Amino acid sequence: MRVGIVCPYSFDAPGGVQFHVRDLAEALQELGHEVSVLAPADEDTPVPQVVTPAGRAVAVRYNGSVARLAFGPRAARRVRRWLEAGDFDVVHLHEPMVPSLSMLALWLAECPVVATFHTSQARSRALQVAHPLLRQSLEKIAARIAVSEDARRTLIDHMGGDAVVIPNGVYxxxxxxxxxxxxxxxxxxxxxxxxxxxxxxxxxxxxxxxxxxxxxxxxxxxxxxxxxxxxxxxxxxxxxxxxxxxxxxxxxxxxxxxxxxxxxxxxxxxxxxxxxxxxxxxxxxxxxxxxxxxxxxxxxxxxxxxxxxxxxxxxxxxxxxxxxxxxxxxxxxxxxxxxxxxxxxxxxxRFDWSVVTRQVLAVYEMALAAGEAIGVDGMPDAVTAADDRTGWRRALRPGGGEGA
Missing domain, CATH: 3.40.50.2000 (Glycogen Phosphorylase B;)
Structure with a gap:
C-alpha cells in the first residue's frame, strides 16, 4: 500500500505529534508499505529519510503551547506536488482542523482520506469558528481516528461525527x-x-x-x-x-x-x-x-x-x-x-506499535473500501454489522454518531 502521511507541525521543534508520525511511518515501512511523510521543516533541518520538508513554518499560540505551522499559496503548491508525485492509495492527515499542511492536503487530496485527531480541549473558539468553514471539506474524510477518549470527546463536541480510538504507539x-x-x-x-x-x-x-x-x-x-x-x-x-x-x-x-x-x-x-x-x-x-x-x-x-x-x-x-x-x-x-x-x-x-499499527491498517482498509462502495446515508456498504459491534463503524460516518 502507498501511504502518504501529513504532519501539520514543524520538525524544526519536534513534539509528540511529530514523533507519533515518524514512528507510525517507520512501523508501516517495516511491514512492507511504501510511506512518505510531508511536514513543515526548513531545508537545512535534519529530518528522518521518510520526511519530505515543506519549508519554513510560523510560530502560533495553540492549545496552551506554541505550534509551528505552514500555510498559504507556497505551502499549497508543495502539498499538491507531493500528492501528485506520491500517487497514494490513502492519505493519512493528522489534525486536519489546524491551519497547516493537513488542512491543505484535505482540500487537495483526491484519494481516500483518513484523519487522526490528537487535541483535547474542553472548549475551543478556534475549532468553533473553523468548523462551519470546513464542514464540506470534512465530508471528504473516509475514516476518523482519535488518539484517546479525550480527543474523541473534543471531536464530538466541536465537530460532530465520531471516531475510533487508537492510542499513540510506543516501541x-x-x-x-x-x-x-x-x-x-x-x-x-x-x-x-x-x-x-x-x-x-x-x-x-x-x-x-x-x-x-x-x-x-x-x-x-x-x-x-x-x-x-x-x-x-x-x-x-x-x-x-x-x-x-x-x-x-x-x-x-x-x-x-x-x-x-x-x-x-x-x-x-x-x-x-x-x-x-x-x-x-x-x-x-x-x-x-x-x-x-x-x-x-x-x-x-x-x-x-x-x-x-x-x-x-x-x-x-x-x-x-x-x-x-x-x-x-x-x-x-x-x-x-x-x-x-x-x-x-x-x-x-496494548500501546506497542505492533498492536497500534495493525489497528491503523484496519482503518486504512475500511477507508479504501469506503472509496469503492458508498451506500445509503454515506455509510460504506462494505462496513458490516460486525464492524459496528467492534466499534469501527463509528469512525466511518462523517456526520453521524454521538453529538451530530
Missing part, C-alpha cells in the same frame, strides 16, 4: 531494554525523580513540581529532580521559586531519544504534573515501558493510561501539596510501588 521493547545510567540513578535515601517536557509551557506543570519539592526534600534531603526539556524561561522561573533548594534540580536540557529512554530507566520515579491540555500521555507509556514507577496528575487522559491508578499513582491536578504527599508515599512504599510497576509492564503492551 515498548526499546524502552524496556534501555540501560540505566549511574549518573541518573538514586538510592533509598537520595532517590531521583525525573520530569520531561517543555519548561516554558505552564500546562506541563514544572511550577507545580517546584512547589512540591520542598516537602519532598524535608523527608528525603538527598533527593534529586532530573528535569529534561527545552525552555530557558521556565527553567529560570523554577530556579527562582526554589530559592536555596534549587541545587536539588538538575536541568538536562533537550535529550535524545536514547538518553530519554536511559533517563526513564534510571530514575526511581517519573512525575507528570501536567495541569491540562493532554489528550493521551505518551511519556507515561514510555516510562511504564522502561519499568519506571509513575506519579501523575489525575487528568482523565492520564488516569486512563495508568489504568485508573493500577499502573501508577495519581494526585489531584494542580495541587503541589498533594503531589508532595504522593511522591513521599511512592518512595516510602517500595512494595506497593513495585506492584504498580508490574501491572504497568503488562498493561503497556
Amino acid at each position: 515498548v521493547d526499546v524502552f524496556a531494554a534501555a540501560g540505566a545510567e549511574s549518573r541518573w540513578q538514586g538510592t533509598a535515601d537520595a532517590p531521583t525523580i525525573a520530569f520531561l517536557g517543555r519548561l516554558d509551557e505552564p500546562r506541563k506543570g514544572l511550577q507545580v513540581l517546584a512547589s512540591a519539592a520542598p516537602a519532598v526534600l524535608e523527608r528525603y534531603p538527598g533527593a534529586r529532580f532530573l528535569v529534561a526539556g527545552r525552555g530557558d524561561d521556565g527553567r529560570d522561573a523554577a530556579i527562582e521559586a526554589l530559592g536555596a533548594r534549587a541545587t536539588s534540580f538538575e536541568f538536562l536540557g533537550g535529550v535524545s531519544d536514547a538518553d530519554k529512554a536511559s533517563l526513564l530507566a534510571s530514575a526511581d520515579l517519573y512525575v507528570a504534573p501536567q495541569t491540562g491540555g493532554e489528550s493521551f500521555g505518551i511519556v507515561l507509556v514510555e516510562a511504564m515501558s522502561a519499568g519506571t514507577a509513575v506519579v501523575a496528575s489525575d487528568l482523565g487522559a492520564f488516569r486512563r493510561v495508568l489504568d485508573d491508578g493500577a499502573g501508577g499513582r495519581l494526585f489531584r491536578t494542580g495541587e503541589p501539596q498533594d503531589l508532595a504527599r504522593v511522591l513521599v508515599e511512592a518512595l516510602g512504599d517500595p512494595v506497593g510501588t513495585a506492584e504498580r510497576r508490574a501491572r504497568a509492564s503488562a498493561f503497556v503492551q
Whole structure:
C-alpha cells in the first residue's frame, strides 16, 4: 500500500505529534508499505529519510503551547506536488482542523482520506469558528481516528461525527531494554525523580513540581529532580521559586531519544504534573515501558493510561501539596510501588506499535473500501454489522454518531 502521511507541525521543534508520525511511518515501512511523510521543516533541518520538508513554518499560540505551522499559496503548491508525485492509495492527515499542511492536503487530496485527531480541549473558539468553514471539506474524510477518549470527546463536541480510538504507539521493547545510567540513578535515601517536557509551557506543570519539592526534600534531603526539556524561561522561573533548594534540580536540557529512554530507566520515579491540555500521555507509556514507577496528575487522559491508578499513582491536578504527599508515599512504599510497576509492564503492551499499527491498517482498509462502495446515508456498504459491534463503524460516518 502507498501511504502518504501529513504532519501539520514543524520538525524544526519536534513534539509528540511529530514523533507519533515518524514512528507510525517507520512501523508501516517495516511491514512492507511504501510511506512518505510531508511536514513543515526548513531545508537545512535534519529530518528522518521518510520526511519530505515543506519549508519554513510560523510560530502560533495553540492549545496552551506554541505550534509551528505552514500555510498559504507556497505551502499549497508543495502539498499538491507531493500528492501528485506520491500517487497514494490513502492519505493519512493528522489534525486536519489546524491551519497547516493537513488542512491543505484535505482540500487537495483526491484519494481516500483518513484523519487522526490528537487535541483535547474542553472548549475551543478556534475549532468553533473553523468548523462551519470546513464542514464540506470534512465530508471528504473516509475514516476518523482519535488518539484517546479525550480527543474523541473534543471531536464530538466541536465537530460532530465520531471516531475510533487508537492510542499513540510506543516501541515498548526499546524502552524496556534501555540501560540505566549511574549518573541518573538514586538510592533509598537520595532517590531521583525525573520530569520531561517543555519548561516554558505552564500546562506541563514544572511550577507545580517546584512547589512540591520542598516537602519532598524535608523527608528525603538527598533527593534529586532530573528535569529534561527545552525552555530557558521556565527553567529560570523554577530556579527562582526554589530559592536555596534549587541545587536539588538538575536541568538536562533537550535529550535524545536514547538518553530519554536511559533517563526513564534510571530514575526511581517519573512525575507528570501536567495541569491540562493532554489528550493521551505518551511519556507515561514510555516510562511504564522502561519499568519506571509513575506519579501523575489525575487528568482523565492520564488516569486512563495508568489504568485508573493500577499502573501508577495519581494526585489531584494542580495541587503541589498533594503531589508532595504522593511522591513521599511512592518512595516510602517500595512494595506497593513495585506492584504498580508490574501491572504497568503488562498493561503497556496494548500501546506497542505492533498492536497500534495493525489497528491503523484496519482503518486504512475500511477507508479504501469506503472509496469503492458508498451506500445509503454515506455509510460504506462494505462496513458490516460486525464492524459496528467492534466499534469501527463509528469512525466511518462523517456526520453521524454521538453529538451530530
